[in-house]
Amino acid sequence: MAKRKQPGTDLEPVAGNGLLHRRMFLRGGAVAGVLGAASLAQAEPLAVPEWVTKPGKRPQPYTQPSPFEQGVQRMLPDQNPLYEPGSASGRTPHQFLEGMVTPNGLHFEVTHNGVPEIDPARHLLVIHGLVKRPLKFTVDSLLRYPMTSRLHFIECAGNSASLYGSTAVKGSVQQLHGLLSGAEWTGVPLSVLLDEAGIDPKAKWVYAEGGDASSVTRSIPLAKCMDDVLVALYQNGERLRPNNGYPVRLLVPGFQGNMNIKWLRRLRLTEEPMQTRYETSRYSLLLADGKTAQFKFQLDAKSIITRPSPGYQMQGPGLYEISGLAWSGNGTVKQVEVSADGGKSWAVAALSGPVLPKMLTRFRAPWKWDGGPAVLQSRVTDDTGYVQPTRDALIAARGNKANYHYNGMTSWNVAGGGEVTHVYA
Amino acid sequence: MFMRKVLVLTALAFPAAAAEAPHLGQPITEADIAPWAIDIAPDGRGLPAGSGNAAKGEEIYVEKCAACHGFDGAGQPADALAGGQGSLGTAKAVKTIGSFWPYATIIFDYTRRAMPLNNPQTLTNDEVYALTAYILKLNGIIGAKDVMNAKSLPRVKMPNRDGFVQIWPGNLK
Numbered sequence: 001m002a003k004r005k006q007p008g009t010d011l012e013p014v015a016g017n018g019l020l021h022r023r024m025f026l027r028g029g030a031v032a033g034v035l036g037a038a039s040l041a042q043a044e045p046l047a048v049p050e051w052v053t054k055p056g057k058r059p060q061p062y063t064q065p066s067p068f069e070q071g072v073q074r075m076l077p078d079q080n081p082l083y084e085p086g087s088a089s090g091r092t093p094h095q096f097l098e099g100m101v102t103p104n105g106l107h108f109e110v111t112h113n114g115v116p117e118i119d120p121a122r123h124l125l126v127i128h129g130l131v132k133r134p135l136k137f138t139v140d141s142l143l144r145y146p147m148t149s150r151l152h153f154i155e156c157a158g159n160s161a162s163l164y165g166s167t168a169v170k171g172s173v174q175q176l177h178g179l180l181s182g183a184e185w186t187g188v189p190l191s192v193l194l195d196e197a198g199i200d201p202k203a204k205w206v207y208a209e210g211g212d213a214s215s216v217t218r219s220i221p222l223a224k225c226m227d228d229v230l231v232a233l234y235q236n237g238e239r240l241r242p243n244n245g246y247p248v249r250l251l252v253p254g255f256q257g258n259m260n261i262k263w264l265r266r267l268r269l270t271e272e273p274m275q276t277r278y279e280t281s282r283y284s285l286l287l288a289d290g291k292t293a294q295f296k297f298q299l300d301a302k303s304i305i306t307r308p309s310p311g312y313q314m315q316g317p318g319l320y321e322i323s324g325l326a327w328s329g330n331g332t333v334k335q336v337e338v339s340a341d342g343g344k345s346w347a348v349a350a351l352s353g354p355v356l357p358k359m360l361t362r363f364r365a366p367w368k369w370d371g372g373p374a375v376l377q378s379r380v381t382d383d384t385g386y387v388q389p390t391r392d393a394l395i396a397a398r399g400n401k402a403n404y405h406y407n408g409m410t411s412w413n414v415a416g417g418g419e420v421t422h423v424y425a
Numbered sequence: 426m427f428m429r430k431v432l433v434l435t436a437l438a439f440p441a442a443a444a445e446a447p448h449l450g451q452p453i454t455e456a457d458i459a460p461w462a463i464d465i466a467p468d469g470r471g472l473p474a475g476s477g478n479a480a481k482g483e484e485i486y487v488e489k490c491a492a493c494h495g496f497d498g499a500g501q502p503a504d505a506l507a508g509g510q511g512s513l514g515t516a517k518a519v520k521t522i523g524s525f526w527p528y529a530t531i532i533f534d535y536t537r538r539a540m541p542l543n544n545p546q547t548l549t550n551d552e553v554y555a556l557t558a559y560i561l562k563l564n565g566i567i568g569a570k571d572v573m574n575a576k577s578l579p580r581v582k583m584p585n586r587d588g589f590v591q592i593w594p595g596n597l598k
Binding site for chain 1: 446451453466514534
């Protein structure tokens with residue numbers, strides 16, 4: 001029989017500045033023993049609230065969050081009203097969320113000329129170009145195909161872009177990293193529809209077009225389309241939200257968010273990429289020497305601590321849970337480490353399963369804050385062996401003009417008074 | 426018996442095989458797709474008939490574009506459409522059509538499908554050629570008298586044409 005440690009001994013630090021062993025959260029008894037101690041002394045009769053003595057509301061046809069959660073909102077850009085709507089975004093409030101799935105109303109979006117109100121009865125998906133039989137599909141016909149459900153993150157390639165800048169923007173995790181969400185997507189594998197149209201052996205790329213007032217277009221490698229791309233119709237069990245592509249969108253797991261074409265209406269198979277505005281003027285990385293890295297599609301492994309994070313007020317010394325998200329566009333999260341001393345020492349965090357490929361993974365680490373200054377960081381390793389770089393290492397490798405694909409570490413400074421802010425460390 | 430059950434279950438777990446798809450796509454001809462298929466390839470495939478020059482383009486620009494892109498493409502409130510040449514390798518890189526874009530055909534494709542922002546897909550092909558000529562002239566890439574059409578536009582060599590390095594199927598880490 002394995003030797004069991006006595007309750008409490010797991011509270012020994014495993015890294016500097018109060019980081020405890022992740023096992024602590026896996027063994028409920030020890031935690032309860034320690035946390036419960038403080039609340040013993042109080043003696044006050046409990047109040048009986050009115051929601052126990054009056055009948056509640058009738059059911060509603062579509063429920064809403066509690067009015068007490070009204071602060072949990074997407075962050076909209078304070079953009080120039082002159083060219084409203086133009087390019088606009090809604091950012092996910094990760095500081096308020098838990099688990100791995102983003103609720104549909106809080107899923108991030110970027111739109112380039114507003115959200116179209118598409119009548120599904122008048123929407124079509126056309127497949128043409130280098131195919132044997134050009135085809136058109138109604139939305140109703142797509143709904144009759146055998147469905148596949150998978151959980152995947154979507155991240156805008158411009159997420160976290162401000163961290164390339166020379167000063168640390170004093171923003172929340174939502175403002176800095178909110179162009180990221182995770183959901184369950186259900187739809188038809190694109191390979192099924194491409195096979196039905198009959199792929200010409202000359203085809204190497206699939207040019208996808210959205211049906212909104214900016215007609216966003218991207219070239220996607222055919223090999224990727226035949227591998228794991230979905231023509232998605234459902235998001236977390238219900239039909240797609242208009243903001244996220246209703247009635248039909250592409251889901252291109254692990255690749256730049258912009259390639260997950262929303263309001264999908266046309267796919268043209270081509271020999272060469274089409275060099276669209278969104279794969280030249282935008283979403284290409286300007287390197288230090290002035291050259292531009294084009295068609296860097298994969299979102300490399302990245303992690304962020306969502307709690308504590310800026311806006312969170314620490315409530316005195318004691319035990320806290322550090323909670324965050326890790327993901328990789330190249331595979332599956334293998335390990336997340338957390339530091340409380342600005343990267344000098346690291347503790348392995350617990351992964352809250354299921355840990356799925358190209359999906360957000362929730363990680364947690366117990367931390368005994370002594371009330372003094374601390375710098376919190378996280379770093380992820382994925383199953384390709386890739387380790388998330390520090391900000392300095394990323395910028396040393398590609399310069400600070402790339403604008404896209406920032407996946408270096410983020411540092412949260414916890415001040416002596418308990419205020420949490422974004423810093424470069 | 427047991428084996429057969431397992432096989433059936435496996436087939437149901439992966440219902441995506443093409444042979445089992447209901448084949449509900451309806452045939453459509455390229456001619457019927459044409460009103461949607463307005464994409465222009467970098468070699469010029471898809472460019473329509475029509476033409477325009479910078480002088481005509483400037484007239485349209487002042488009326489339909491300058492409010493958002495500024496006079497002479499200087500920008501504000503929306504993107505600048507000119508300037509920045511030679512800046513990409515410096516600390517103050519300015520990315521515009523003139524300094525950054527690898528192909529002139531993208532100007533035609535994007536302007537025709539998405540601009541003006543408040544009224545996309547309302548410009549005639551002649552207007553789009555003229556606006557494209559004007560933007561190229563603003564950037565000093567073509568002359569004031571040069572005419573842009575399906576033949577001449579793909580031949581325009583953009584200053585940063587050789588600045589783009591394709592990463593796929595590799596990765597940049």
